[in-house]
Amino acid sequence: xxxxAGRWAGCKGWLPVFLSFLLVIxxxxxxxxxxxxxxxxxxxxxxxxxxxxxxxxxLQAKLGMxxxxxxxxxxxxxxxxxxxxxxxxxxxxxxxAVLAYQDSGFRPxxxxxxxxxxxxxxxxxxxIEQVGQVRGRTVAVASKLALVTIVGLQRFRQEGIGYxxxxxxxxxxxxxxxxxxxAVGDVDTALTVETTLRQVPEDVRAKVRTLxxxxxxxxxxxxxxxxxxxxLVEKARAAFASFPxxxxxxxxxxxxxxxxxxxxxxxxxxxxxxxxxxxxxxxxEGKAP
Numbered sequence: 001x002x003x004x005a006g007r008w009a010g011c012k013g014w015l016p017v018f019l020s021f022l023l024v025i026x027x028x029x030x031x032x033x034x035x036x037x038x039x040x041x042x043x044x045x046x047x048x049x050x051x052x053x054x055x056x057x058x059l060q061a062k063l064g065m066x067x068x069x070x071x072x073x074x075x076x077x078x079x080x081x082x083x084x085x086x087x088x089x090x091x092x093x094x095x096x097a098v099l100a101y102q103d104s105g106f107r108p109x110x111x112x113x114x115x116x117x118x119x120x121x122x123x124x125x126x127x128i129e130q131v132g133q134v135r136g137r138t139v140a141v142a143s144k145l146a147l148v149t150i151v152g153l154q155r156f157r158q159e160g161i162g163y164x165x166x167x168x169x170x171x172x173x174x175x176x177x178x179x180x181x182x183a184v185g186d187v188d189t190a191l192t193v194e195t196t197l198r199q200v201p202e203d204v205r206a207k208v209r210t211l212x213x214x215x216x217x218x219x220x221x222x223x224x225x226x227x228x229x230x231x232l233v234e235k236a237r238a239a240f241a242s243f244p245x246x247x248x249x250x251x252x253x254x255x256x257x258x259x260x261x262x263x264x265x266x267x268x269x270x271x272x273x274x275x276x277x278x279x280x281x282x283x284x285e286g287k288a289p
Contacts, residue, residue, distance in 0.1 A: 034066040035059065035236070038087025040078050040096065040220075041071045042142060042196060043176045051199060051256065052091075054248040062239035063232075074173070075143040079283060082106070088225050089236060095147045097221035098269055098276035099283075105226040109237050111268065112195075112219035114259035118148040118155070119197065119210040121182050121190040128189065131211055132159040137188035138168045140178035147217070148175075150278050152191040155213045176200045183207040195219070195257045217275075218268045219258065 037056065039048050049069055059067045070087060072078035075096075082090055082100050090097075090106065094116065100106035120139075122128045128137070134156060141149045153163050161167060170187055172178040178190040179197060183204045197205065222240060224233045243249040244260045253260055 034068055035063060036068055036070055036086070036088045038070050038072075038078070038081065038090045038092075040090075040092040041074060041174065042093070042146075043174050043199060045071055047174075047176060047199060051252075054252050055243060058243050058246060058248060059236070059239050062242065063235060075145045076283065079145075085225055085227055088228055090223050090225075091220055092223070093147045094218045094221050094268070094272050095150070095275040095279050097223060097264070098272045099280060100223055101269065102276070103280075106223040107226060107233060108264035109222045109224055109233075109240060110261035111221045111264045112258035112260070113253075113262045114195070114219055114257060115216040116147070116193050116195075116219040117216050118151045118213045119192055119194060120152070120213060121179055121192055121197070121208050121210055122188070123182055123185065124207060124209050126188070126209075128211070131155060131213060132161065134159075134189055135161050135166045138170050140170050140172050140181045140187040140190040142173070142175040142178055142192075143171060144169060145279055145282055146175070146191075147275055147279075148191045148193055150275055151215050151217070152213060155215065179208060180204050198255070198257045217272065218264065221264055222261075 037052070037059070039052060041048070043051070048071055052069055056067045056069055072081045078092070079096060079099065081087065082092070082096070083104055085104070089109075090100065092100065094111065097106075097108065097111075101108060120128075120131060120134070128134065139152070141152075143149065149169070156163065156167065163169065170181070172181055172190075175190075175192045175196040176199065178187075179192055179200050181187045182190045184207075194210075197210065224236060228236075240261060244253055252258075
């Protein structure tokens with residue numbers, strides 16, 4: 001019998017969770033009375049499960065139903081899974097959230113309170129002191145579709161540095177893997193955000209430092225599938241809203257740097273629309289920026 005992707009979500013041991021995500025299994029194969037929380041693969045499945053376990057337990061208690069944490073192998077397949085309606089509630093990058101809102105009717109619940117501020121990561125002993133010094137360098141990214149990549153390339157253009165003419169992009173599986181590539185010296189730099197940097201191992205963080213790109217945008221967005229019953233959506237909204245006030249929630253937001261929840265409004269969507277348009281073009285054309 002083929003195991004289900006979310007089967008191990010409640011286990012205390014993380015090895016079965018990790019192994020289950022390595023299998024080619026439909027992420028949406030679960031019981032009908034289970035809420036499927038689909039988190040964008042900005043980190044490894046193991047890290048996503050570990051970090052979001054307190055949220056999963058809180059939602060289960062408030063909703064009175066099982067909650068499974070699911071993800072996808074990469075960003076394009078995650079967007080495809082969202083479009084196919086294979087998650088009930090999603091946590092995803094804000095430019096992808098705009099696509100989910102515009103193209104699939106997903107309902108915004110919240111975005112994280114603290115802003116998303118793209119960073120350039122370099123080794124502590126690197127000679128790179130300014131953004132303009134990336135010319136001729138290799139930059140690691142989680143995906144060429146990632147918001148931080150799109151923002152980073154636009155920022156580089158302001159310095160007169162064009163892609164692919166003046167630098168090389170190297171895709172890694174996750175933001176965490178991109179940061180690790182800098183730490184071990186495989187690449188010169190990486191593009192990431194502060195909240196992801198906080199979730200990588202301390203020994204990796206100790207080997208790198210960051211340069212700010214001077215851009216601040218709304219952070220990860222939580223949304224509800226339009227197929228969900230209205231009553232369940234409102235119950236879920238209340239469950240998420242109550243999480244920051246709990247002891248587990250305070251630790252979660254302190255450890256991740258997310259800060260709390262804030263409603264996603266029309267101004268946020270307007271600010272993110274240009275990045276969403278670029279992402280849509282890349283998804284449709286299958287091209288790098």
